[in-house]
Amino acid sequence: MDFNCTKLDVALKVNYLTPFYAIEFCFGFLGNLVVILGYLFCLRNWQTCNIYLFSLATSDLVFLCTLPRLSYLYMNGQSETGQFACVFNRYILHVNLYSSILFMMWISVDRFLLIKHPMRNHFLLRPRAALIVTGLSLLLVNAQVAPMLVLMIQDLQKNESLCQDFASLKGDINSLGYSMGLTVTGYLLPLFGLCFCSYHIAQLLHAQDKAVQRRSTSYKRPLRVATAAAIIFLVLYTPYHLMRNVRIASQQAWAELESCTKMYIEVLYIITRPIAFFHSVINPVFYFLMGDKFRDLLLAKLRKLVRKTARQEQPP
Secondary structure, eight states: OOOOGGGHHHHHIIIIIHHHHHHHHHHHHHHHHHHHHHHHHHOOSOOHHHHHHHHHHHHHHHHHTTHHHHHHHHHTTTBOSOHHHHHHHHHHHHHHHHHHHHHHHHHHHHHHHHHHOTTOOSGGGSHHHHHHHHHHHHHHHHHHHHHHHHHHHHHHHHOTTBOOOGGGOOSSSOHHHHHHHHIIIIIIHHHHHHHHHHHHHHHHHHHHHHHHOOOOHHHHHHHHHHHHHHHHHHHHHHHHHHHHHHHHHHTSGGGOOOHHHHHHHHHHHHHHHHHHHTHHHHTHHHHHHSOTTHHHHHHHHHHHHHHHHHHHHSOO
């Protein structure tokens, strides 16, 4: 039997994207839901970092709720019955993609400012400022993703039953230029902010070590968190953005690529997509690393619920 390269994307969507999205939903939904409930019922005094973390968890939870439908679509050849559902799911997916790294950047900024101003006398360390920054960040991300709405609507007008991924959309907007601009403003700039904060946190901690001559684990935690966040987003997001731009470029007339070459690029792009979205599964780990008594309060609440359940199950 001759090898047919044109069928690779269909096989990969059914056998790779479908189960991967289902696994991400199962693990990520539970983790982010626990975090949100923990914040709502366990944490009384909210600091700026808690606001950013809660916003991040909420964004991740909303995004994860779109994965079951995406998994279903890929299992059934992307047959879409509702245009609104297609646009809404894709829009939420990309809003979360860029709000996640932006919120993580603000968390790193918050940790940097807290080390530099331990008395919380900086205006950005006030909860009201965090709420304003959160609102402006969401407005910024929605403005960045808004042109994608036009592309999705125009693409659906050509084929109402096909819910295309961003890299496959065709419309009046220059998709390659837009994708590259989104990569720079939505990914590279926040990543630079993460790395910038990591560097300056390390400098501050090094200066404190010299002055106090004592190493404190609690002060090292912000550096570990900021560094880990930068590495995770670098590893998860870079292949996706690189292959997305390559995929869009390969579809341009000036590329003049063979059909199999285009398909191999498409395959690599498909592989990077669930890897990029895996950040929503990993993010709950940061809520426990950040400290601020949240971990202790949540664990104490869970132990209390377990003891209460155990007492109720005991015979009278």
